[in-house]
Each structure stands twice: as C-alpha cells, then as structure tokens.
Amino acid sequence: MTVAAPTVGTVDRFTRHLHRLTGPGLALDAGELAALDRADAFPADACRALDEAGLPRHYVPTEHGGALDDFGVVMRLLRAVSRIDLTVAAAHGKTYLGAVSTWLAGAEEPARRLARRITDGEVVxxxxxxxxxxxxxxxxxxxxxxxxxxxxxxxxxxxxxxxxxxxxxxxxxxxxxxxxxxxxxxxxxxxxxxxxxxxxxxxxxxxxxxxxxxxxxxxxxxxxxxxxxxxxxxxxQGVEIIVKALHITRTCCAAMSLGAGDHALALAADFAAGHPADDGTPLARRPHVRRELGEATAGLLLAEATGLVAVRALHSLTGEMSVLSAVAKAYVPAQIDALIARLLHLLGPHGLLGPGDPHGQFAKAERDHRIIGIFDGSSLVNRSALIEQFPRLARGYRKGRVDAAGLAEATSPHIRPRPFAPAALSLLSTTGNSLLAGLPDAVAELRERARHRGDLAAPAALATRLLDATGRLHEAMAAVRFPPRAVPAEAFDLAERYELCCAAACALHLWLRGGPADGDVTWLRGCLVKALTDLGEPVEDDEAAVLDDLAGLLLDRPSGSFVSLLDRLESPS
Amino acid sequence: MNTLTAVEALEQRLGDPFDPANPHGFDALLAAAEAHRPQDPEPWRVPSGAPEPVLHALRAVCRRSPTLAGTPGTGAADEALAVGACAGALDSALRITLRHLRGRRLYGAAAADLPVLRSVLSGAFADLLLCDALTTLAVRGTDALPDRPDATAHAVTAFVPRVLQGALDRLSVVMGSRFYIREGDHASFQRLLHETQRALFGAGRRTPERDPAAPFPLDALLAAPAVTGLYDPALLAAAPGRALNGRARRTPQPTGSAHERLYADLVDRHEANLALDLTRRPLPDRP
Amino acid sequence: MPDLALDTLTADSLRAWLVDCVATHLDRPAEAVDTTAKLSDYGLDSLHVLAIAAELEDHLDISLDPTVMWDNPTLDSLSVALVRELSQNA
Incomplete structure (x- = not known):
C-alpha cells in the first residue's frame, strides 16, 4: 500500500495554477470566457494555457513517456478545468478520446509517435x-x-x-x-x-x-x-477497440459533469447566501431553500462517489467496466442535469438567471452541461447497454460473485491503484458487478459497526432498506424478457434504478473503506436518503432532515472552495 | 365558439410555423434570434378580451416563440395566462420530436418505433394535457376546491412551470445531438426550450411565496368535476409530471393502455394538424 | 429445446441447441435453419446474437466473450469455437 501523496501534489499544484489564471484579463477570466461564449468563439488562450500547464502529458500513459498512470488523477485535473469552463474542458480533454484507441491497440512504435505529438501540443x-x-x-x-x-x-x-x-x-x-x-x-x-x-x-x-x-x-x-x-x-478490430475505449472515456466523462456540478452548486449557494428575500433575510435561511441546497449537495456527493469508484475500477475491476462505465455515463450527467434544473427552478426567478449572476455563469453551466449526457453515448445508449447485460447482472448478483480485492482497491481512494491493464477490458463483464454483489457484506459490516457506535444506527437502517430495494430490483431485472429491438420502456426505468443502487453502494463502500472508522457519517446518511428518495422508497421526514446538515457543509465551506468527498476521505486520519 | 375564432385568426395570420418560407415560421424566427434581430411586434399582438380566448391566443404565439408572448403583469390571472401559454411551446416541441424520430433510423428500425422513445412522447403529451387542465381551471377562475382556495394558484405558479420544463427536458434527451445544434431541420427545438425556460424561470418572474415543491392536493383538483369534464382522467393520471408534486424525483413514463391511447391520440392530432391541448383546435401546420 | 449440460457438451449437442434457439427467435421450424449460413443472412444482427448468447449463458451458467460470436458467424463454426472455448476455461 502506498499513500498517493504525489497525486495530491500534482492536482493541488494544477488547481492553484488554474486559479491564478482566473484573474482579470488572464486566460481563464470569467468575463473573457463569457464573451467568447457569446461570440461562439473558441477559447484558444485558455487551451494554450492548459498546454503550458502540462495537461497533455496526463493523456499519455507513462509507458509511452507521459504522466498517466492513475485515471483518478486525470479525472481530478479535468474536473478542476470543468469547474471553470466546460467548453475548455471538453475541447482540451477530447485529445484523450482521440488517442485512447492507439493506446489500447498496444503497438509500441505508433504509440510512441503519437505520444510525442501530444506532448508537443498536437490536438487529436x-x-x-x-x-x-x-x-x-x-x-x-x-x-x-x-x-x-x-x-x-x-x-x-x-x-x-x-x-x-x-x-x-x-x-x-x-x-x-x-x-x-x-x-x-x-x-x-x-x-x-x-x-x-x-x-x-x-x-x-x-x-x-x-x-x-x-x-x-x-x-x-x-x-x-x-x-x-x-x-x-x-x-x-475497430468496433472492439472503440467499445473498450468508450469504457474508459465514458467513465472519465464523469469528471466534466462533476466539475460543472461543483461550479453550478457553488454559484447557487453563494447566490442564495447573499440574496435577500422579500423580508430582507438571505434566501438560504428559508427552510425549503436550505433543504433544496442540501439535496443538491447529496446529489453531487452521490455522483462524485460513482465517478470516483468507477474511475478507480478502471484499474482494479477492469473486466467489469462494461457495466460501470455505462452506470457512470448514464447516471452522473443525468444527476447533475437534474441538480442544475432544480436549482434553476428554485432560484432563477429570484435572479440567478439574470442580475444575480453577472457573467451568466450559471446559465452557461446549464447550457454547457447538457452536452455531457449527449456525447460519447447518450444516457439512452448507456441504459440500453445495461439492459443488454441484465441477465448476466441478475445472475452475478444472485450468486454473489464479487472480486473482493478489486472492490476493496476501487473503494479505497488513498491507495495508489494497480497499473491499468488494457488487456483486461472486456466487451461484456463476465463477473457481473462487484459493487452490488458486494453490497450485502458492506451492509452487514455497517450494521456490525453500528453495534458499537450509536450514530451508525440510522445509516445502517437506511442501508438495509437500500439492500432490500437492490434485491427486489435484481428480481425484476431477471424477469425482463424481450425480443431484440423491442426493449420495453419499463426496462429503462429498471436501468435508472440500477444506477441509483450502484451510486448508493459506491457511497457506502467508500465510507467503509475510504475514511477513518470514527469518521463523520453525515454525508453517507445524506447520500442514502437521496438515493432512496430517488428510488421511490419511503423516507421519513426526520430522516430527510439530514439534508439540512449537508446544506451546512455547502453554505459554511471556505470561500472559493467546493464540497467534495475527497476532503472527507483523504484527510489524514 | 368565440375562443376558437380569435385564436384561429391569429394562427392564420402567423401561418404554418414549419413552412421555411413563412416570415413568422420557425426558420425565420431562428434566423432572427441568431442575428439578435428584434421582431416587428404588430403581427404577434394578442387582442385583449376574455381570459380564455387570450390564453389560447398567447399559446398560439408561444407555439412559435415564448419570448414574443411578452412579460405578463403580476396579478394571479396574468400568472396563469403566462404559464398556461407556455404549453404552446411544448406542443411545438412534441411535433418537432415526432418529426425527427419518424425521419430517423436507429439500429435497423425507425426511431419512432422504439418503445422507450414512444413512451417519452406519450408522457410529454400527458404532461401537456395536465398543464392545460390546471391552467384552464385557473384562467376560468373556477373554484374547483372551495376548501383549498390556494390550490389552483399554487398549481399554476409552482407546479405547472416545472412540469412543462421537465417535459421539454425529457424530449431534449430523445432529440439527442439534434437538440444541441442551432442549425438544420430541428434547430427550433433548442430555441423553444431556451425561451420557455426564460419565460417560466427567468429573473422577474413571480416567486412562489412558499416552497414550490410543497405538496398540494393535486389528485383532488384533478378529480374535481370542473377538470374531469375536460379530458379523460385516466390519461391525466398517466402524466409523468404528477411525480413533481411531492418527494418523488424520477418521473415514470406512461405504460400499458394509457400509453397506447396517448400515443395514438398524439399521432392522430399530429397528422390531422390539431392542437395538442384540450381544445383540439385546427392548426395551419402542414402535415 | 434439447437438454444441454456443461459436462457432456459436444459441438453436435451445442449445435442442435443453438439451431432450436435460433429457430425460436426466427419463428420458423428447426429444419429451416442452415448451420452453414451466416446468422446475419437470416437478418439476425449483433443484437439478436447477443440475445441468443444470453440464453445460452443462462442455460449453462457461463459467461461468453461476444467476440467469439463475432468471429464465428455460422452455427457450425460457432458451436465448434464455443466448445473449444468452454473446454479451455473449464
């Protein structure tokens, strides 16, 4: 086990560098980027600044001379860019999609040639x-x-x-x-x-x-x-290579969604905290506004848990990516689109779609982010991919097929992941999905810990209900029978619920493995409440009150920062 | 009768929105929006009159451009008119989506034959009917629930806007990349979606006094005789947007016979050029 | 459908099972399925083939690599390849 300290250093240095470039007149100035957007003009200076900051090296695997040996790092770098501007992130990050087929095909000479071009700043x-x-x-x-x-x-x-x-x-x-x-x-x-x-x-x-x-x-x-x-x-070999390439890129798309979600949530929270309602007190003091901000925070953390685990699974559950990439690509962008929509409905009339947002950044994030659910395979395409695998997934769950070592590694963010092995990518997962097949054990562990820690009783009860819902869902998935092309619309609803179960399972596994044993359990409770609510499972009013605590995390965060699980999982225990 | 003649005159003046040569059609409106060119307001003027004819005239404008329906006053009646008018934009969005899916082949079949895409269409259609029922009720000033006098107002200010926008958002997912581009046959979709969003949630809108997501007696409203006379309650009950009243976050699409009937009705009206709201009024659109 | 078990699997028994399965999907008698013809000639595209694979997987409780099906487009070649693959994995 190696603590991935260099990882944190790389990301932090890069993030600080980006922040410095957001000053007036600089490459990432919000006013400049808004003006370019209005003019449909390419943000060339911003992309050049990312080249100069060395981002292209992270698209090139270390074996070909680049810096990519942990997808979690490139995810965090792209998320940092997406927090500032999604146009820039999508334009720059595309080079990885352009290159990944060559990395997967495995021939050395072409890979080395391409690596050189990319590190020299070529767009692919x-x-x-x-x-x-x-x-x-x-x-x-x-x-x-x-x-x-x-x-x-x-x-x-x-x-x-x-x-x-x-x-x-x-x-x-x-x-x-x-x-x-x-x-x-x-x-x-x-x-x-x-x-x-x-x-x-x-x-x-x-x-x-x-x-x-x-x-x-x-x-x-x-x-x-x-x-x-x-x-x-x-x-x-084209289709085979590209399907495997999409397992990687669809997973990494979560980075862009999360960055856009971070940005939108921060803009909404700052607006609600600073904007007085009719009675003169800030909007954020109103109970329903606070609840919505808390729910949005829970949604973001669930999406983050999914993205974080899926990206780590590229290393340690590589053969299951046909499932996890589809879950990440279907769920994360849809969750962030929904989060932005609800904040817009709540705060738009108060001015978030107008004078309350001087550079129109919230409106831009709303428009920009919708592309993530469309490109690189839409949510419909990814849900179809899940539905095709329903029989296998139901079988794997019933039999409890878990890659325990791979699961532990995918859900332990402070451990440096094993090297990525492209040959282990598989068009269809043969084991099923260890995240959900491993859920019964995870719930049992939480219940066991709850025997010695009183504040775990509530999340343990929520997790038990999640497990119950997951079991019923797999029975329904096993019962779906259809001729090709006549996939019933109801199967898509099952796929959506499947994504939610996975997201909640990611949060639970991360809490169990990623943080200290006495770690705060508020965020896990919030995630479970949000997932159960979205699943349509009954949630009591007093259970949902935890969302107000999550709103506290958001509203009380240091100025200019973002709420992230990473701060709760990687802080020294 | 009066309702239809006023709106019919306006529809005739504005012509077939799908006609590329129509100066008030989708292509012309898109070109003007792209060039930031303001429209001459005269042809779009809605004659004043009784609330219901005005609602339908505003809806005729919103079928083409919610922005041109103008900013409403701040009274409760104005609010119902402004929100109810936006159902016109959903009408157009449904037609554009149906045209797109019928012209596209996916995985060896017509996209319009894929069950999941059909159910999104029938769901958006049911949402349109639901929103029309509620705003019609409000515009008529019908006291559907005497013991809950605020229910209709809450439905109109807080619930209907989210149902309309939710339906447009789901249709945008079905449109896929064709939603996202501002040129080509279906480019008006994104303009309608954007203008509707601004009309419903833009700055200066009336902000709900209380939690817009707070549950209100929707079922009782829909069971009121004033509503059940408007449309088949079983089909209104299938509207996905109903889930937005309360805690639910996902909106299950219509299934079974409700779905089949909604889809058949949608296609019939599309082919016969009839409005998708409760009036079924004739439209100047070409098939 | 004829019974099929992993431990007694042969190319012949697997082929017979696949013929029945394809016949059911095509809604035509088993005699009308030509084991030397490409499945795509029957209008069975990759989605159909995946569905057939899923039935076989369910039946034998195995997981197949779909590229085996891509590389063996006829029932004759597919049954030989599958038996070889399954014996390697056993």
Missing part, C-alpha cells in the same frame, strides 16, 4: 458519428478500401465531431467490409498533414446550444490516401 480528435446515424456505429458509411500500394483510401463524412477542424490527427472509424457487422469496421489514425491536397475538407463549425465556442464540426474524406501504418490494431 476522434470521429465516430455520421450525419444520419448518430450513435448507431454499425450503420456507419465512411469506407476504407485497400490501396494498390498497401495503404488505404478513405471516403465519406464524419459529422458533429469535437475538434475535427482544429485537430492535426483524427482517429476515424471506417467500414472495411461491405457487409458491415461488428467485424466490418477498422480504426485509422489520420494525419491531416500527410493527406494529399483536396482529399479532405472540414465542414463548418456547427453552432450549438451550449459549449458555444467548441469546434463541433466534421471531416469529409474524398479518396484520402493514408499509409498502411495509419491502421490502428488489425482490420476488423
């Missing part, structure tokens, strides 16, 4: 979607045909691609077998500088609802010839 994009097919990758019409001299000829258009125009390198998914199918596609790393003139064009940037400055455009290939070594992996 990833082009999967097409104008008429969206998330339906197997319907893709961009084709690659073998060229006479050994290379490939690419034809067709990829559209709604983040950074397609800015990028020097683009990872392209193309059909290499006319019949298509899961072995009918391959990936190519296209170097624009090496394409013959006129063989590619980039359709113009598409104006968007949020992340207005981002380069959301496309790339059209017209018989573009790429050399043989542009192929990533082997022919026909």
């Amino acid at each position: 994009s990833c082009a999967l979607t097409e104008r008429h097919h969206g998330s339906d990758l197997l319907a893709g019409e961009v084709v690659a045909r073998p060229a006479a001299d050994g290379g490939w000829l690419l034809d067709g258009e990829k559209w709604l691609i983040n950074n397609a125009t800015r990028a020097g390198l683009v990872t392209v998914l193309a059909r290499t077998d006319d019949a298509g199918g899961p072995r009918g596609f391959s990936l190519f790393l296209v170097d624009k500088a090496r394409l013959a003139p006129g063989t590619y064009t980039c359709p113009p940037k598409v104006p968007t609802y949020g992340i207005r400055g981002a380069d959301i455009s496309g790339i059209a290939l017209h018989g573009a010839r790429v050399p043989a070594d542009a192929l990533i992996g082997r022919p026909g």
